[in-house]
Amino acid sequence: MQDPTRPNAPQDRLARLQISGRPGLAEKTVRQADLDLLANAPAGFLDTTHFDTVRFPPPPWADEVFARAARDGALAYTGYRGHPDILKTVADTVGTFVGIALDPERNVILTPGTQGGLFASLGALVQEGDRVALMDPDYLFSERIIRFLGAEAGHVPLRLDADDPHPDFDVLEAEFAHRGARLFVFSHPNNPTGAVFSEAVIGRIAELANRYEVTVLVDELYARLIHEGSFTHLAAQPGMFERTVTLLGPSKTESLSGYRLGVVVAPAAIAMRIENVLTITALRAPAYAQHLLTCWLRDDHAWLAERIAAFSALRTLTNHKLRQLPWLKLKPQRGTAYAWVDASALGLPGPVVAEALLTEASVLVSPGYQFGPASGGHFRVCYARDEAEWSSALDRTVRTLDKLANKRALSGWIA
Structure with a gap:
């Protein structure tokens, strides 16, 4: 039995969650840096780490569908994978969306949020001592789960x-060919950058995965939040369905995060393993909330078009405001409602920049150190916010960054 007085012992799984060694953090872990940042938060600060679900509420049918299901107590319990009727609907709609035929009993699992799907999927795929190839930057909790499961992350730079x-x-090829990675994990569109990969790039990933017989877990949570151009699903590439786990869900674009719904699409053998992990964590996705998925991807196309237009206008506003600083690097990407801001020209540690934005501009950003070892000079903001509130916040952000730059210029540090 683990000695509770030794919380940092190697065999302590919780100790594995503590990511350290990030540039700019000195001896701090990522978690401690986050806690220290929030300790200085002023009252009424604007939190840009998530979508504004007041300005962007769920589709109008969400409350009605949930309430109708909740009135029927017979719907309170479902099989671990979900209600059979809903699984059939999801298999049809998701299959059409992704471009593959899905068996509702073999290939689809409903999970308590995409986060629950991520944990269950990694829990089914990762063994103690494994090496997992992981995009850098990418969603922080992927690396934390990989570490919790006793595996090592091999970071693959995103260009x-x-x-x-x-x-x-x-x-990436070196991870497969020489470093022993048998699993590749990445988000697409990428969180935090919003990058959307071309058909040629997805095809190249598929070619390498097939050649080296690697399984791929792709988090496509933002696959509907595309500002322009097309989106290519990895699982639909030749030879990839039997080696791809795809995560989807309505929590972000559709503002349904409070309903805790995720969808995992996987080949039958992997799906069985994921179901086994789900049984010892959450049992099932929230039973009444599952019924919202009967409308998702089916009845919301006109609504979605209006929402994407609003997000795209906010992307333009964000780009316009931040480009007032000529030294700031910002390349808006085709997906998500995130801006990935490169402030490395300041020559300041990421926590210093984030703290200045919080205490002086009253804006909480997601520091780059959260997303990978190569992103210390960056920060992420979510621009899915009330337009007037966001415009004012951007003005404060620009003034604070400009003030930091002027201080550094006087000391000869600004690039």
């Missing part, structure tokens, strides 16, 4: 400097 964003394929 944004070209017109066609892509993982560093030399590093």
Whole structure:
């Protein structure tokens, strides 16, 4: 039995969650840096780490569908994978969306949020001592779960400097061919950058996965939040369905995060393993909330078009305001409602920049250190916010960053 007085012992799973060694954090872990940042938060600060679900509420049918299901107590319990009628609907709508035929009994699992789907999927795929290739930057909790399960993350840089964003394929192939990674994990569109990969890039990932017989977990939570152009699903590529786990859900674009719904699409053998993990964590997705998925991807296309238009206008506003600082690097991407801001020209540690924005501009950002070892000079903001409130917050952000730059220029540090 683990000695509770030794919380940092190697065998302590919770100790594995503490990611350290990020540039700019000195001896702090990522978690401690986050806690220290929030300790200085002023009253009434604007939190840009998530979507504004007041300005962007769920579709109008959400409350009605949920209330109708909740009035029928017979719907309180479902099988672990979900209600059979809902699984059939989801298999049809998601299958059409992704471009593959899905068996509702073998290929689809409903989970308590996409986060629950991520944990159950990694729990089913990752063994103690494994090496997992992970995009850098990418969603923080992917690495934390990988570490919790006793595996090691091999970071694959995301190249944004070209017109066609892509993982560093030399590093990715080395992970498969020489470093023992049998699983590749990435978000698409990428969280935090919003990058959307071209058909050629997705095709190259598929070619490498097939050649080296690697399984891929792709988090497509933002696959509907595309500002322009098309979106290519990895699972629909030749030879990829049997080695791809796809995560989807309505929590962000559709503002249904409070209903805790996620969808996992996987080949039958992997789906069985994921179901086994789900049985020892949450049992099932919230039973009444599952019924919202009968409308998702089916009855909301006109509503979605209006929402994307609003997000795109906010993307333009964000770009316009932040580009007032010529030294700031910002390359808006085709997906998500996130802006990935490169403030590395300041030459300041990420926590210093984030704290200045919080205490002086009253804006909480997501510091780059959360998303990978190569992103210390960056920060992420979510611009899915009330337009007037966000415009004012951007003005405060620009003034604070400009003030920091002027201080650094006087000392000869600003690039």
